[in-house]
Amino acid sequence: MTGHRTRLDATTGQILDHLDTRHLPAGELLLRCGNRRATRCPACSNVYRYDTYQLIAAGLRGGKTVPTSVSTHPRLRHPHRPRLRPRP
């Protein structure tokens, strides 16, 4: 992405910050493509992989707004394994 942006204080008109992509190291603002496939974008697929790990880990041991008490009552069940007792 190329261009510039200037943020002003709405009441005083003072310049709060200014960004011009010509002054960035790459000469443009680099944005994530967000593709989850490693063959398409290794960098974005790594971010997705790390996010997925954190979601699964939080569901098993708590964290990321999930209480740690979740680790004492896991609700894991093999999707193809029959239940031990039939439902009443």
Ligand SMILES: [Zn+2]
């Ligand atoms: Zn990407």
